[in-house]
Amino acid sequence: MSRAIRVCVWGIGAMGAGVIKALSVKKGVEITTVIARGDKVGKRVDELVELLNPLPLIIQDVEEGLRLSNADVAILCTDSFVKTSKDKILACIERKMNVISIAEEMSYPYAADREIAELIHRKAKEHDVTVLGTGINPGFMMDALVIALTSVCTSVEQIEVSRVNSLSPFGKSVMHEQGVGISIAQFYQRQKEGTLAGHVGFDQSMAMMSEAFHIDFDRVEVKNRPIVSSINRVAPHATVDAGDVAGCDMIATAYVNEFPFITLKHPQQVEPQSEGIATGDYITIVGTPPVSMVITPEVDGGIGTIAMAVNSIPAVINAKSGIKTMIDLPLPRAILGDMRLYLEDELC
Amino acid sequence: MSRAIRVCVWGIGAMGAGVIKALSVKKGVEITTVIARGDKVGKRVDELVELLNPLPLIIQDVEEGLRLSNADVAILCTDSFVKTSKDKILACIERKMNVISIAEEMSYPYAADREIAELIHRKAKEHDVTVLGTGINPGFMMDALVIALTSVCTSVEQIEVSRVNSLSPFGKSVMHEQGVGISIAQFYQRQKEGTLAGHVGFDQSMAMMSEAFHIDFDRVEVKNRPIVSSINRVAPHATVDAGDVAGCDMIATAYVNEFPFITLKHPQQVEPQSEGIATGDYITIVGTPPVSMVITPEVDGGIGTIAMAVNSIPAVINAKSGIKTMIDLPLPRAILGDMRLYLEDELC
Secondary structure, three states: OOOOEEEEEEOOOHHHHHHHHHHHOOOOEEEEEEEOOHHHOOOEHHHHOOOOOOOOOEOEOHHHHHHHOOOOEEEEOOOOOHHHHHHHHHHHHHOOOEEEEOOHHHHOHHHOOHHHHHHHHHHHHHOOOEEEEOOOOOOOOOOHHHHHHHHHOOEEEEEEEEEEEEOOOOOHHHHHHOOOOOOHHHHHHHHHHOOOOOOOOHHHHHHHHHHHHOOOOOEEEEEEEEEEOOOOEEEOOEEEOOOOEEEEEEEEEEEEOOEEEEEEEEEEEOOHHHHOOOOEEEEEEEEEOOEEEEEOOOOOHHHHHHHHHHHOHHHHHHOOOEEEOOOOOEOOOOOOOOHHHHOOOOOO | OOOOEEEEEEOOOHHHHHHHHHHHOOOOEEEEEEEOOHHHOOOEHHHHOOOOOOOOOEOEOHHHHHHHOOOOEEEEOOOOOHHHHHHHHHHHHHOOOEEEEOOHHHHOHHHOOHHHHHHHHHHHHHOOOEEEEOOOOOOOOOOHHHHHHHHHOOEEEEEEEEEEEEOOOOOHHHHHHOOOOOOHHHHHHHHHHOOOOOOOOHHHHHHHHHHHHOOOOOEEEEEEEEEEOOOOEEEOOEEEOOOOEEEEEEEEEEEEOOEEEEEEEEEEEOOHHHHOOOOEEEEEEEEEOOEEEEEOOOOOHHHHHHHHHHHOHHHHHHOOOEEEOOOOOEOOOOOOOOHHHHOOOOOO
């Protein structure tokens, strides 16, 4: 068997730490570099991440981390957007590393910024590496899984996907992005100012499905309404008074010939159970045959994103160079055995 | 755009007729030959298959059908087994046709007969064509979909899949294969004689998952018990007296270190609703995170198999030569637009 697969993890927030933790118990793979910024630089990885086995690797800053990096794959856990990821991705490409990004927009980067996506694609081709964006959503629950489920259909008339989840496990920055705890007036004010991010990824999911089905949409409409709490809610990182905002109820609709062909519903709020709201993933395909799928509770967003990134490593190494999306790669799967067994060619 | 994709449909039973019907409304694809035997030969396809538009194609026997065939892909809807499919598949390969087979065993032919599978693989390579076995099960519900769902997991401890479906829509031959209407004593007698087929495909689903996860199983145990009806049941093609057999309750278990790692449960019976049994597809992954998926009612087996075959056409043309399984190909999907748009290279 070839040498272990070498991975550079860039970013050591909740997602980066989770990737390190998941990789630390996999066979056939080793973490060679961890890149971060601020006061994390210079610390040992296992000081910051709770691991079963010691990992006496020193966290590096960007410059030194890239210089030391001698990895097959870099996993980027730093951004949500194509624009803010661009320089990091290009730096990895120039170091001849394949790239897996959990930036939501990178799951279908052409939908966010065609120019940057084309530049990344060209550079990846030049350096013979692959760039994949993945994650639980976008990346799987509201796009790749939906696409795979349609394979049992001879015709598809309409698709409705709903992911109902709790924001309670997330920290203060997510509470802010999703407007948790603010008043209805503040919600609309921030929406007007463009400072209410809500869910990032509808455009990516829709573009992936447009490509998968080879259907052009007339337009994609995205709506974001406040989820107004009728009771007081207390979450670990936010409190919501009755009448205030518990989260964002986002809906995207893709129209074909003025007909709503795909609808994605993604209400996210703190403590949904306090008002009797069951969380879950729901996919309904109106077609021949009809398909009605339910996953309850919803697939955990944090662990799911970490898993999608880690499980994509061999497929990204095996793939041809350039930007790939989840619909270009073979059927995704959990990596349970030695990761090297999943490689088509030995590493050298 | 290139010329239309040319398809030869071999077999015009319920599945072959369904494939013809599905293809007849797709864009960018045309049926060039239909092969059958017996008194169907010489008849017009649209005499036997109810179609929206006339299809004045004459059904050919094997020899003449193969001689006339000038197709990119042959869809074989004739057999369940590798042994009985072998000659037909090799004949198609020699005519330079890619092959999609709905024979259950062809979904992972190495599990049924390694020698024949290797011969088919070698011949397919020689003639630069691809051979895929697919269908609803094996092919998707109890293997490919399970594998895809594990991609959200960082670890998987145990997998249980259950497909509970009704046999009522099927004809007399399925009633016989599944022992519907016979006594319990007859069930065990036929089981002893080896004339009770039940579900074909557990070995394929397990082998596909073994390869996908790179885990060797100690052994796979398959059990088949009678589903005994406590009431009289009347189905279109069978009647079952109280105390007699309504179908087969089949269970396959794959052991790893003597632990039941994967369990597949597939009870099939006529009129399950008459005893309050809800049909459905159920996938439970004990892992991190846990995943509990339900599709109710179950995905229709007949239409599902037809869809899997038709939707695989472009992926099979795009694939490298040799035998492929569902885990080798890109994410499966419904073909909704012009089928030629899904091709990587123009046909010539």
